[in-house]
Amino acid sequence: MDKKLIKGNEAIAEAAIKAGCKLFFGYPITPSTEIVEYLSKHLPKAGGTLLQGEDEVASINMCYGAACTGARVMTASSSPGYSLKQEGLSYIAAAELPVVVVNINRTGPGLGGLGPTQSDYFQCTKGGGHGDYRLIVLAPSKAQEMYDYTLEAFDLADKYRNPVLILADGFLGQMMEPVELKERQAVELPAKDWVIDGCAGRPKRKLASFSLTNEIGEVNNLYWEAKYKNIQGLEQRWEEFQTEDAEYLIAAYGTCARIAKTVVLNARKQGIKLGLIRPITLWPFPEKAFAPYRGKVKGVLTVELNTGQMIEDVKLALECSVPVKLHRRLGGMLPHEDEILGDLIKQLEIPVVREV
Known part of the structure; x- marks a missing residue:
C-alpha cells in the first residue's frame, strides 16, 4: 500500500475514520487542532458526525451520552483542555463506556506554550479525575504509530469497556511523516449487550456510576480493581x-x-x-x-x-x-x-x- 505524507494529528484522524468512529465531539486547541479540522472535512463523508462543543466539559459529556448507544466515539484536546475533561472521564470509566481520547501535550503549567512536553504523564496515567479508575494509555513515537495505535485504541476500548487515551506531544502531532494508511483488521470483540437503544421487547438497562449505599460502593470498587488488574496482566507493551x-x-x-x-x-x-x-x-x-x-x-x-x-x-x-x-x-x-x-x-x- 502506498504511503501518504501527513501530520501525526491527521494520521490520528484518518485512523479514527478507518476504525469506524461515527461521532466526534471536541473543542479546538493547539497543538491538537488538526484532528478537529481533518475530521470536520472527512468524517461526514464516511457517514459520521462532528460537533464542536461550547467547551471541553460539554464535549466529554457528549461523548458519555453517545457511547451509551454503542457508537464508536472520540474526542481530542491538548493539556488545558484535557484537564477540563477529567470529571467526565471519571464518570465514563465508572459507567464502563468505550471512548477514545487524544491528548496532544502542550507545555504548562497554566496556559504554557505550544512546544513538545510530557508533563501530563501523572495526570494521564494515575487517573486524573476523582476516584480509583484508570485509562489505558498508548504512547506513539512516530506518525505511523499514531495511526496504528488509534486503530487499536477503538478495539481496546470496546474489549474492556473502558476509555483509551492516545498520549503524544506537540512535536509528534505537528510533524509530517510518511504513513501507510492500513485498513482496520477485524478482531473478535464482546457483544455490546449493554447499550441503551430502546427497551421494546427486552428488560430495561441502566448505565450509571452512582453507588446507593457504602456496601454497593465497595463492591463496585472491588470489581473495578479486579478489572484493572486483569488489564495490567494482559496489556503491557x-x-x-x-x-x-x-x-x-x-x-x-x-x-x-x-x-x-x-x-x-x-x-x-x-x-x-x-x-x-x-x-x-x-x-x-x-x-x-x-x-x-x-x-x-x-x-x-x-x-x-x-x-x-x-x-x-x-x-x-x-x-x-x-x-x-x-x-x-x-x-x-x-x-x-x-x-x-x-x-x-x-x-x-x-x-x-x-x-x-
Whole structure:
C-alpha cells in the first residue's frame, strides 16, 4: 500500500475514520487542532458526525451520552483542555463506556506554550479525575504509530469497556511523516449487550456510576480493581532496542525515545553497552519489561520532557535495585543526543575511552 505524507494529528484522524468512529465531539486547541479540522472535512463523508462543543466539559459529556448507544466515539484536546475533561472521564470509566481520547501535550503549567512536553504523564496515567479508575494509555513515537495505535485504541476500548487515551506531544502531532494508511483488521470483540437503544421487547438497562449505599460502593470498587488488574496482566507493551547485552539502560517514550535510539548507537561506538526500553503502554506501565534487569544492569537513565514523572514508575518496576537517574528538558525544549549521552556518563559514573 502506498504511503501518504501527513501530520501525526491527521494520521490520528484518518485512523479514527478507518476504525469506524461515527461521532466526534471536541473543542479546538493547539497543538491538537488538526484532528478537529481533518475530521470536520472527512468524517461526514464516511457517514459520521462532528460537533464542536461550547467547551471541553460539554464535549466529554457528549461523548458519555453517545457511547451509551454503542457508537464508536472520540474526542481530542491538548493539556488545558484535557484537564477540563477529567470529571467526565471519571464518570465514563465508572459507567464502563468505550471512548477514545487524544491528548496532544502542550507545555504548562497554566496556559504554557505550544512546544513538545510530557508533563501530563501523572495526570494521564494515575487517573486524573476523582476516584480509583484508570485509562489505558498508548504512547506513539512516530506518525505511523499514531495511526496504528488509534486503530487499536477503538478495539481496546470496546474489549474492556473502558476509555483509551492516545498520549503524544506537540512535536509528534505537528510533524509530517510518511504513513501507510492500513485498513482496520477485524478482531473478535464482546457483544455490546449493554447499550441503551430502546427497551421494546427486552428488560430495561441502566448505565450509571452512582453507588446507593457504602456496601454497593465497595463492591463496585472491588470489581473495578479486579478489572484493572486483569488489564495490567494482559496489556503491557513495550519496545526494546539493543538490550541483549546492555549494562546500562535508557527509559524513554514518545519523542524522547526517538532521540534515545541515536544515543544508544553513539554510546556503543564508545564501548558503552547501552540499551533502550520504550514503554508503549504508559498504563498499564510495562513492569514486565524492566523485571529481567532488576539487579542486573549498572544503572538506568530516564529521559523525559518534564521534571521527572515516569522515573517513579521505572524505580518501582526495578524495585529500586539499581540506580535510576533523570535527564530532563522543560518548557518545550528537546534534548540533543550528545547532551543525553554526556549526562548518562556523568550521572552513572561510566568509565569511557574518550569523553563525549
